[in-house]
Amino acid sequence: KNQVEQSPQSLIILEGKNCTLQCNYTVSPFSNLRWYKQDTGRGPVSLTIMTFSENTKSNGRYTATLDADTKQSSLHITASQLSDSASYICVVSKAAGNKLTFGGGTRVLVKP
Amino acid sequence: GAGVSQSPRYKVAKRGQDVALRCDPISGHVSLFWYQQALGQGPEFLTYFQNEAQLDKSGLPSDRFFAERPEGSVSTLKIQRTQQEDSAVYLCASSPARTTTPLFFGPGTRLTVL
Numbered sequence: 201k202n203q204v205e206q207s208p209q210s211l212i213i214l215e216g217k218n219c220t221l222q223c224n225y226t227v228s229p230f231s232n233l234r235w236y237k238q239d240t241g242r243g244p245v246s247l248t249i250m251t252f253s254e255n256t257k258s259n260g261r262y263t264a265t266l267d268a269d270t271k272q273s274s275l276h277i278t279a280s281q282l283s284d285s286a287s288y289i290c291v292v293s294k295a296a297g298n299k300l301t302f303g304g305g306t307r308v309l310v311k312p
Numbered sequence: 313g314a315g316v317s318q319s320p321r322y323k324v325a326k327r328g329q330d331v332a333l334r335c336d337p338i339s340g341h342v343s344l345f346w347y348q349q350a351l352g353q354g355p356e357f358l359t360y361f362q363n364e365a366q367l368d369k370s371g372l373p374s375d376r377f378f379a380e381r382p383e384g385s386v387s388t389l390k391i392q393r394t395q396q397e398d399s400a401v402y403l404c405a406s407s408p409a410r411t412t413t414p415l416f417f418g419p420g421t422r423l424t425v426l
Contacts, residue, residue: 204354232413243316243403243417244355289354298343298368298412302354 203227204292204303212309213280221306223273223290231293235264235275238287238305247275247288280310314338316418318404324424325394333389333421337406344387345412346379347403349420355403361387362410394425 204225213219225233232251236244248257248264250273256265261278277284290303317336325331337344343362347355348371357371363384372379376395381387391398401420407413 241419243405243419245417246414249413291354293412298345298360298410299357300412300415302347302356304352304354307352 203301204290206288206290206303206306208306209304210307210309212311215280215282215310215312217280219277219280219308221275221277221288221290221308223275223303225271225273225290225292225301225303227292227294227301229295230268230271231295233264233266233273234291234293234300235262235273236289236291238289240286244289277308280308282310282312284308285310316404316406316416318402318418318421320421321419322422322424324426326426327396328393329425330390330392331394331423333391333402333423335387335389335404335406335418337385337387337404338408338416339385341406341408341416342410343407343412344381345405345407345415346387346389347405348373349401349403351400358389358402391423394423396425399423399425 207222234249235247238244250266263276266273287305287307289305292301319334346358349355359379360368361381376392378390401422403420404418
């Protein structure tokens, strides 16, 4: 069983609308949690990185939240744009070593 | 270039053929990682280099997979006797630190084994 689970697997939203992506993890001990955006045919690009003590972090129209007690994170996209169409991947880093555990991603399609 | 580059971007191989995938990390980056990403899935760790030393190869799926970084810069991932299940995107990432923070990914090499 994957230690990082994302939901939904995919979603379609209309341009200008908001959406929220979910990430649950069981990776322990925890160091940090990242959200990456991956455009089709490209490598992932970092959006946010949060450590244990951070509850929220924003990057433009992207806002990530973290609840380390319940091991849940969310990524909120505000006022979506066509260029937001991509896969969004939740990644958890263990406290020791350099292993990253990736979720399966949520594929977002923004329609005009 | 300014980012991580990988070549070739696309590779089609016949089953049983050997392939070599190249990664040029950002200049001066200490750490280099290889990941395998199956279609519709998140990347999975293959191996990690710190300079020329391969510190972790626990993710390599079989002894057909081999990676090297002889001079601590360019890295090559070699797959011998390719199988259909090797079809995936192979991502390379580098970091200026001895950790995964920050981490910069290349565009990947899409390998298709027929």
